[in-house]
Amino acid sequence: xxxxxxxxxxxxxxxxxxxxxxxxxxxxxxxxxxxxxxxxxxxxxxxxxxxxxxxxxxxxxxxxxxxxxxxxxxxxxxxxxxxxxxxxxxxxxxxxxxxxxxxxxxxxxxxxxxxxxxxxxxxxxxxxxxxxxx
Numbered sequence: 395x396x397x398x399x400x401x402x403x404x405x406x407x408x409x410x411x412x413x414x415x416x417x418x419x420x421x422x423x424x425x426x427x428x429x430x431x432x433x434x435x436x437x438x439x440x441x442x443x444x445x446x447x448x449x450x451x452x453x454x455x456x457x458x459x460x461x462x463x464x465x466x467x468x469x470x471x472x473x474x475x476x477x478x479x480x481x482x483x484x485x486x487x488x489x490x491x492x493x494x495x496x497x498x499x500x501x502x503x504x505x506x507x508x509x510x511x512x513x514x515x516x517x518x519x520x521x522x523x524x525x526x527x528x
Contacts, residue, residue: 410452
């Protein structure tokens with residue numbers, strides 16, 4: 395037995411239109427699904443949109459992308475900048491650990507996010523600048 399998964403491509407607008415046209419003609423969900431070559435789950439996924447918007451609601455998918463990127467709160471960003479100014483030799487891991495220590499050792503921010511915040515604030519020097527050429 396293989397663990398290979400089957401890929402089911404997303405339905406097209408014409409498939410969805412055919413699905414609901416057939417369903418309206420016959421009143422039979424199973425037959426409509428067979429005709430449009432989709433599963434019953436697809437029918438029930440799209441039915442609320444069809445009920446609300448009709449055939450126009452079947453044309454496009456809802457965006458799966460987050461509407462607003464998750465960003466670190468300004469309070470945490472200020473703490474990161476403050477720690478860096480107080481302790482300029484601390485790196486991204488140490489600052490992340492210090493913030494976790496103040497939060498009962500529960501991670502507040504990742505080291506890479508600390509680095510991003512410090513870069514945006516102009517407090518992070520690139521490694522090439524620190525290495526002296528001989």
